[in-house]
Amino acid sequence: MKYVDEYRDPALAKGLAAAIAAEAEAGRTYRFMEFCGGHTHAISRYGVEDMLPANVRMIHGPGCPVCVLPVGRIDDAIRLAARPDVTLCTYADLMRVPASNGASLLKARAAGADIRMVYSTLDALRIARSEPRREVVFFAIGFETTTPPTALAVRQAKAEGCANFSVFCNHVLTPVAMRAILAGEEEGVPPLDGIVGPAHVSTVIGSRPYEFVATEYHKPVVISGFEPLDVMQSILMLVHQLNQNRCEIENQYARAVVPQGNARALEAIAEVFELRDSFEWRGLGAVAKSALRLRDAFAAFDAERRFEIETKAAADNPACECGAILRGAKRPMDCKLFGTLCTPETPMGSCMVSSEGSCAAHYAYGRFRDRARTQKEGVLQ
Amino acid sequence: MNRAKPIRRKLDIKNGRVELSHGSGGRAMAQLINDIFHAAFDNDWLRSNNDQASLDALPGRLVMTTDGYVVSPLFFPGGDIGSLSVHGTINDIAMGGATPKYLSASFIIEEGFPFADLERIAQSMGEASRAAGVPIVTGDTKVVERGKADGVFISTAGVGVLPEEISLSSDKARPGDAVLVSGSMGDHGVAIMSRRENLQFDVEILSDSAPLHGLVADMIAAAGGSLRVMRDPTRGGLAAALNEIALQSDVGFAIEEALIPVKPQVAAACEFLGLDPLYVANEGKLVAICEAQAAETLLAAMRAHPLGKNASMIGHVVEDENNFVEMKTGFGGGRIVDWLSGEQLPRIC
Numbered sequence: 167m168k169y170v171d172e173y174r175d176p177a178l179a180k181g182l183a184a185a186i187a188a189e190a191e192a193g194r195t196y197r198f199m200e201f202c203g204g205h206t207h208a209i210s211r212y213g214v215e216d217m218l219p220a221n222v223r224m225i226h227g228p229g230c231p232v233c234v235l236p237v238g239r240i241d242d243a244i245r246l247a248a249r250p251d252v253t254l255c256t257y258a259d260l261m262r263v264p265a266s267n268g269a270s271l272l273k274a275r276a277a278g279a280d281i282r283m284v285y286s287t288l289d290a291l292r293i294a295r296s297e298p299r300r301e302v303v304f305f306a307i308g309f310e311t312t313t314p315p316t317a318l319a320v321r322q323a324k325a326e327g328c329a330n331f332s333v334f335c336n337h338v339l340t341p342v343a344m345r346a347i348l349a350g351e352e353e354g355v356p357p358l359d360g361i362v363g364p365a366h367v368s369t370v371i372g373s374r375p376y377e378f379v380a381t382e383y384h385k386p387v388v389i390s391g392f393e394p395l396d397v398m399q400s401i402l403m404l405v406h407q408l409n410q411n412r413c414e415i416e417n418q419y420a421r422a423v424v425p426q427g428n429a430r431a432l433e434a435i436a437e438v439f440e441l442r443d444s445f446e447w448r449g450l451g452a453v454a455k456s457a458l459r460l461r462d463a464f465a466a467f468d469a470e471r472r473f474e475i476e477t478k479a480a481a482d483n484p485a486c487e488c489g490a491i492l493r494g495a496k497r498p499m500d501c502k503l504f505g506t507l508c509t510p511e512t513p514m515g516s517c518m519v520s521s522e523g524s525c526a527a528h529y530a531y532g533r534f535r536d537r538a539r540t541q542k543e544g545v546l547q
Numbered sequence: 548m549n550r551a552k553p554i555r556r557k558l559d560i561k562n563g564r565v566e567l568s569h570g571s572g573g574r575a576m577a578q579l580i581n582d583i584f585h586a587a588f589d590n591d592w593l594r595s596n597n598d599q600a601s602l603d604a605l606p607g608r609l610v611m612t613t614d615g616y617v618v619s620p621l622f623f624p625g626g627d628i629g630s631l632s633v634h635g636t637i638n639d640i641a642m643g644g645a646t647p648k649y650l651s652a653s654f655i656i657e658e659g660f661p662f663a664d665l666e667r668i669a670q671s672m673g674e675a676s677r678a679a680g681v682p683i684v685t686g687d688t689k690v691v692e693r694g695k696a697d698g699v700f701i702s703t704a705g706v707g708v709l710p711e712e713i714s715l716s717s718d719k720a721r722p723g724d725a726v727l728v729s730g731s732m733g734d735h736g737v738a739i740m741s742r743r744e745n746l747q748f749d750v751e752i753l754s755d756s757a758p759l760h761g762l763v764a765d766m767i768a769a770a771g772g773s774l775r776v777m778r779d780p781t782r783g784g785l786a787a788a789l790n791e792i793a794l795q796s797d798v799g800f801a802i803e804e805a806l807i808p809v810k811p812q813v814a815a816a817c818e819f820l821g822l823d824p825l826y827v828a829n830e831g832k833l834v835a836i837c838e839a840q841a842a843e844t845l846l847a848a849m850r851a852h853p854l855g856k857n858a859s860m861i862g863h864v865v866e867d868e869n870n871f872v873e874m875k876t877g878f879g880g881g882r883i884v885d886w887l888s889g890e891q892l893p894r895i896c
Contacts, residue, residue: 167811167814167815167818170815170818174877174878176805176877176878176879179878179879179880180879183879210882211823211876211882212876212878212880212882213875213876213878213879213880213881213882214878214880215880216879216880216881217879217880394878394880509888510885510888511888526888529885530883530885530888531882531883531885532882532883533869533871533883533885534869534871534873534881534883535881
């Protein structure tokens with residue numbers, strides 16, 4: 167496969183693994199957070215972990231939009247979908263996310279709600295056009311990657327005067343979340359040594375918004391593509407920086423990311439959205455200025471205003487460790503529910519729902535490593 | 548008194564559609580069955596027009612299976628619901644090592660379904676059953692109101708015979724056994740999805756829908772009692788088949804991604820759709836587990852058959868109390884190939 171196989175070449179992977187092993191200093195531990203769920207997925211699916219020396223450890227971050235969406239917002243969506251006049255359009259990942267009282271969009275649909283899985287915002291807009299008597303609400307989630315398409319759909323709906331289309335906006339911001347992680351590094355948890363930075367997000371916002379990680383927190387960031395060789399090369403670049411006592415924002419994903427980002431996408435976002443004062447993240451709690459809402463000029467397309475949604479906070483299962491896992495403070499197997507009560511078939515927490523969630527990735531691809539865990543821990547400590 | 552028979556009008560197959568009366572047991576139904584199904588399946592059992600088929604006693608043990616087909620779209624590159632419903636049931640019988648002998652077919656048709664499509668499906672079934680040498684000897688037709696079905700649903704049942712010396716079962720895999728597949732994985736599922744999502748690929752991907760009893764007969768002739776398990780990796784693909792066997796035999800698997808055949812165009816389509824070909828359905832492939840010493844002989848026999856020419860040995864059975872299917876990835880790392888959770892869903896970013 168042109169432009170795919172090149173990034174999965176086992177011979178190159180072997181060479182990179184040898185280079186990382188040679189570069190990683192014995193007696194030193196390297197703890198890198200891959201912020202994005204896409205990286206978590208790639209690391210698990212291709213077995214990248216097996217190719218790293220024991221003293222280079224990957225910590226799964228919060229970069230899965232499904233995982234960080236709080237229970238209360240799913241409850242809102244279910245209430246919206248239960249209205250007889252509403253058709254709720256959503257990306258497929260969201261369908262199984264657990265809401266309060268064991269509910270989910272999938273169960274709501276089985277109970278009769280009109281919930282439709284779409285592949286793009288424009289599909290939702292198309293449904294609105296073709297069914298003018300329905301109130302079509304697009305359940306918008308995601309980081310900066312999925313924000314421009316939502317902005318374009320809202321702009322298009324306004325231009326067309328599409329009166330039955332609205333957006334339930336849950337778009338969140340990567341750099342703010344990254345700051346929350348770094349600012350909240352917990353007592354007893356070894357701090358991160360560097361970050362494998364988001365690729366798709368950075369195609370929109372560029373690499374500049376991460377500069378604070380180097381200047382304020384003195385940690386390197388390497389923006390990385392999602393192919394396994396990308397991730398391994400990024401890990402090598404991080405190890406290099408640390409060994410050379412550098413902390414810079416480097417761009418491994420130069421084939422798509424430029425420092426200033428995508429001007430047209432940023433312009434569309436700025437035109438349609440503004441910052442919320444605060445937004446609750448699953449695992450991180452309320453984070454100031456961390457999410458977007460529609461500007462007043464687009465109020466008519468804002469489902470929260472149109473349907474007077476007032477989100478009520480809803481608690482996660484108290485035994486669920488998703489919060490600590492999303493912050494990198496715990497690993498999936500540290501959670502009592504993991505693999506017992508919480509499985510991909512019966513997810514208790516959001517990390518088990520999305521294929522990009524760290525628990526789901528570990529359950530689906532990595533459980534066999536738990537057998538050797540004790541041995542590896544011995545090396546780490 | 549006028550004793551002349553009423554003039555029998557032919558079904559307007561080109562323009563007509565199935566109505567509720569075609570399932571009501573009256574003349575309309577008799578005509579539909581006669582003009583479409585009997586014409587397509589044509590054999591002595593059907594011509595007798597009874598509600599059952601009277602069959603001669605068969606030698607050996609009887610094997611019976613039944614399966615429902617609800618595929619959407621009904622027509623896809625490389626096949627349709629009709630041929631699929633024949634191949635699928637033949638394969639279920641063949642996976643037990645048995646020779647399929649007879650099929651039955653039950654149709655649930657949605658009111659308004661075009662006669663032309665029904666005829667096309669029936670003719671495809673008839674061709675598939677004749678090519679396989681397994682006649683459709685009895686059937687049933689129901690018509691449901693518009694909106695109560697998705698065009699047409701087909702159930703087929705099959706009967707086959709199993710020689711005394713053959714005993715294949717999913718609980719018979721033992722550590723050390725070899726794992727073989729008969730060809731490339733994922734062709735059928737990708738062919739269906741490419742049409743369902745209205746995606747246009749530069750190269751058309753055809754379903755692998757095919758009857759496997761001929762291949763199975765050659766495999767049994769070559770490996771006989773060394774064969775332990777056969778399974779057709781349909782829904783859930785290779786991943787589901789291996790996980791089921793692991794659980795039923797209380798073993799694990801160690802397989803290698805690089806040895807699993809996947810056509811480049813299928814791999815590319817899966818990449819595009821965010822799917823893993825190991826979880827995508829096949830309708831003309833099988834997984835076989837045999838004693839290690841018989842593996843090369845079995846592989847040679849499979850490769851000598853047109854439906855097994857791309858057969859490959861992909862790994863072996865291991866002891867594992869967790870029943871994991873562990874895979875060395877093509878990249879060089881390791882991972883589990885777990886059960887599929889829900890449907891394979893596209894990721895959002």
